[in-house]
Amino acid sequence: MIGSRKSKKRRKRQRFFTMITTFFIILLIFTAGYSLFVYRSFQKTLDTVHEPLEDREISEKRTSQPVLEKKHPFSVLLLGVDERKNDKGRSDTIIVLAVNPDRNSVEMISIPRDTKTEMVGKGKEDKINHAYAFGGINMALQSVENLLDIPIDYYIKVNMEGFQDIVDAVGGIQVDNQLDFVYEGTHFKKGSLTLNGQDALKYSRMRKLDPRGDFGRQERQRKVIQGVIKKGASLSSLWKYQEIFYALGENVRTNLTFNEMKDIQKRYKDAAHNITQIEVKGTSQKMNGIYYFIVADDEKKRIRKLLRTQLDLENLAELREMDTSSHSFYGINLNEYSFQTR
Template identity: 30%
Template sequence: MSRRKKWTLIIGIPLLIIIVGVGSYAGYLYNKTENMVSNSQEKTGRENETSELRNEAVNPVEDNVSVLFIGVDNSEFRNEKQSRSDALILATFNKQNSSVKLLSIPRDSYVYVPEVDRYTKINHAHFFGGPKATIETVENFLHVPVDYYAKMNFEGFIDVVNTLDGITYDVPYEIWESDSEDDKNSIHLMPGEQHLNGEEALALARTRKYDSDVARGKRQQQILKSIANKVTSASSVFKLGETIDAIGDNLTTSLSFDDMKDFLSYGLDESISIETVNLDGSGGYMEDGLWYYQIDEESKQNVQADLRGHLNLKENIQTSDYAQEEEGNSTY
């Protein structure tokens, strides 16, 4: 055998094995994700699965769309559909700018809940009617269409972070917090940049006794960004299978597998920008003896205009009803 052929075999065979291996792993992940999404999919029950604030259905490939992320606490109510939402983040995706905006909605925000026809905390909407009632409440509150939703419980959050071998985060202050089993003060973190496991990351995301609901929302946004960065890092490539398992066991979503594939362009775009948006306001007790967060009206209107503009919707809206002039499939 010639020297050249020997080197061809020495270099080529291992390279071929790697290529086949990566291809097989990619196919494995593809099938695994497809099965996970299929098992996790749960429609909202809306007509044609389309927001009333849209004239027609949207497609993530062609349109600017939104996804409502719902974090639920099952420690108090084992029936997930009768649990309160502990975190609400509305994400808007703009195809033209390859950008994402994340709005964290304080869980104690005093809003109108259509499901029960009265004002109460926004996190109660999920208890009264699951994702559908939560979506209707958010849409009524912001007049921004919610095209899809994805709901995950605390166990899923913990499992994902642990599967990724934790995340690095700059803890702003010393905290004592309960863990996911409500074991009081079982989580103790000191200020500074450090490595957090799933329970620690959850405790930091949940705590709200050291600052405010707005600050809590900002922490949640930053923690989600840290998780996203870890998932897309080279070091996590061979942990994706475990991550999919961790998500699949704890996820409910209206997104189909094809829908999720349509979002792939955002993840592959190195120039993508992620911006956080927040609602200003103040908290206090009301006549019923409960503490509520009152959203500042000017801040609310600014956020409405910001998110609607990001979705290429008309900025001028009527808050009394949803009747508006038609403008393509992007308005109501």
């Protein structure tokens, strides 16, 4: 009798264990299938946002495109474009990221929108944010390359007017606000704020009430973008993927391919933990009734040196000077390697 009871209890435990195991297997299969579905949906979205540059395969400042599989340093231009109905808009947010996986670091520079520089292709100087209005992504990218004297390998353009759709799609975001202000009827108090799409757009647009002007606005825009990335990557946003992907498809454009994004996520993710911001120093000057942000030549040299070193362009240029005809040095093909400056 005792043995029979033990046997029954053991069978019950086994049935219970089998039931629980089966439940988790079914849940795992469902999750894997769901993840695959989301993955495929994300891939379709990236096909929509992918927009190659016209008449340009690589930058004129490079002899070959960085190979992400080999973990070459690369650069990205982030443009926040204020596009409205019947208006092409201007790139009010201009951020350049120089990524170096060997150093596990990212150098980030926010270029003030009023910076006076050459509009490459137009033959005149103007505010850097007008380049997009004059010649779209190509002129904006070439003008930034000319200003910083570095190649820009990739771009990501975000329509700031539609950015509120992205914020709403992830269910709102949280930011740590350092400035108490009222803008367009909304009071933004100091401290942690939860913002919906409309408020996030207001928060990122205000400039004149900030003592730091454009620099203050750039910082708030970065906080909003970081808030979206953090919320979008959370588990709670998984079930909203259709809304998120739709908002991204409507408001984001990039020349990065799906495979390139996968390579960056796989091989460069550690660099994202070490971001250093380069501050652009200059003076505000009024010319013909228009205010410009003027960057002195010495400041340009300082910034260019930092970015070129980060992208391993300084040593590469020095080595190439040793044999400009064959681009080789003691049998090494310099086009295939990145050299680090320590």
